[in-house]
Amino acid sequence: MGDGSAKVEIGGNATDYKVRSGTVGPDVIDIRKLYANTGAFTFDPGFTSTASCESTITYIDGDEGILLHRGYPIDQLAEQSSFMEVSYLLLNGELPSKAELEKFTYTISRHTMLHEQLSTFYRGFRRDAHPMAIMCGVVGALSAFYHDSTDIADPHQRMVASHRLIAKMPTIAAMAYKYSIGQPFLYPRNDLSYTGNFLRMTFGVPAEEYVVDPVIEDAMDKIFILHADHEQNASTSTVRLAGSSGANPFACIAAGIACLWGPAHGGANEAALNMLREIGTPDRIPEYIARAKNKDDPFRLMGFGHRVYKNFDPRAKVLSKAATEVLDKMGRNDPVLDTARELERIALSDPYFIDKKLYPNVDFYSGVILSAIGFPTTMFTVLFALARTVGWVAQWNEMISDPEQKIGRPRQLYTGAAMRDYIQVGKR
Numbered sequence: 001m002g003d004g005s006a007k008v009e010i011g012g013n014a015t016d017y018k019v020r021s022g023t024v025g026p027d028v029i030d031i032r033k034l035y036a037n038t039g040a041f042t043f044d045p046g047f048t049s050t051a052s053c054e055s056t057i058t059y060i061d062g063d064e065g066i067l068l069h070r071g072y073p074i075d076q077l078a079e080q081s082s083f084m085e086v087s088y089l090l091l092n093g094e095l096p097s098k099a100e101l102e103k104f105t106y107t108i109s110r111h112t113m114l115h116e117q118l119s120t121f122y123r124g125f126r127r128d129a130h131p132m133a134i135m136c137g138v139v140g141a142l143s144a145f146y147h148d149s150t151d152i153a154d155p156h157q158r159m160v161a162s163h164r165l166i167a168k169m170p171t172i173a174a175m176a177y178k179y180s181i182g183q184p185f186l187y188p189r190n191d192l193s194y195t196g197n198f199l200r201m202t203f204g205v206p207a208e209e210y211v212v213d214p215v216i217e218d219a220m221d222k223i224f225i226l227h228a229d230h231e232q233n234a235s236t237s238t239v240r241l242a243g244s245s246g247a248n249p250f251a252c253i254a255a256g257i258a259c260l261w262g263p264a265h266g267g268a269n270e271a272a273l274n275m276l277r278e279i280g281t282p283d284r285i286p287e288y289i290a291r292a293k294n295k296d297d298p299f300r301l302m303g304f305g306h307r308v309y310k311n312f313d314p315r316a317k318v319l320s321k322a323a324t325e326v327l328d329k330m331g332r333n334d335p336v337l338d339t340a341r342e343l344e345r346i347a348l349s350d351p352y353f354i355d356k357k358l359y360p361n362v363d364f365y366s367g368v369i370l371s372a373i374g375f376p377t378t379m380f381t382v383l384f385a386l387a388r389t390v391g392w393v394a395q396w397n398e399m400i401s402d403p404e405q406k407i408g409r410p411r412q413l414y415t416g417a418a419m420r421d422y423i424q425v426g427k428r
């Protein structure tokens, strides 16, 4: 598709704006001169029709249910790749050679330890603190420890900070879990895979050797791949906006974690499993479907719907299959999975959900697998943040190295009081 132009006419004055085409996906109208030319802003709360940036990292086709990372379909990456390889791909733009992957994996594994002082930081939290609260605090605190990788103008420091964040998130997440159950922290081990290391730090104890179960390791690695990046979602946009002010990378990722926590976003996996458990048995599903359709009831079916996907979330398809595989291989039978499948079947036959194109999203099935592996629901969004860190970091690096990058500063439609004079309290 070629480039064209769009005309905007306000008050009889017409001005033209360049229309740009990407590799694939909707064209964009470059309106950067609109306000200077017309004195008017666009109005798009929630950014439903707004491209905030140009990116080469991830592409989503919501109507076709397609998700590409640097052009590679998510189902192929989930089935054939590894989280370390997908991390390299997201950061560098191409799949690594065997030697490049070995070097990257070696580098990441040697950044997995945390400054020992940070374990003291954990002790300031209550034992029942939500692990996401701990993640927000500890990741933000990293900038107090790693001063040699906070100069965002230095590409080398950006790379070191990127590697540190990807490497340390599993350690931070595992420590948050250990702290919540009163067990000692385990140090990372360089002889284990990225995901195996995380599983051992989470479920291992000093009293005995922890043997990584390859079934669980594979399922966890697949879950990390499926959560790695997703275009300009709310938390990634938060990271980009924080980074546009020149904030250090640790502060930017802490901002992303805070945004991801919301139940409309990454917090939906915890909310979805809690909802499935509250529903309990399939006979209670109609009651919840009715509530989700009731305009006066704020309840929504957690794990359903998506701003972009108006077809199946391709990640949900992979997770739905993985849920059955993991439970079968673990010899587990979780009635919640039966309820989830029945809820999906009923919802997808209901006109309300069909008309509004509300399909299961990435959060609908992930909780069933994570619960089967042994994670409490409070850890679900922590795992989402762990995996999404590579996406946030890749998008942050892309934003910082964009020569046209400016500080993000949206405007508004002001409908408040017109100018008026102050009135002394005795005269009010």
Ligand code: SDX
Pocket: 229, 230, 232, 233, 234, 263, 264, 265, 266, 268, 292, 293, 299, 300, 301, 302, 303, 304, 305, 306, 307, 308, 356, 358, 361, 362, 363
């Ligand atoms: C993630 O952006 C990303 O890429 C996010 C993510 C990623 O990888 O980063 O994919 C991860 O956040 C997945 C989404 C997880 N959230 C949930 O599962 C929470 C439940 N879903 C909804 O809150 C909602 O679907 C959103 C927030 C996901 C999307 O909301 P939109 O695009 O703003 O759409 P909307 O809220 O305007 O809903 C459109 C209509 C509304 O009805 P009307 O006002 O038009 O009558 O659909 C209804 C909504 O009421 N609707 C639902 C519903 N989701 C939307 N009704 C019942 N149950 C739902 N789940």
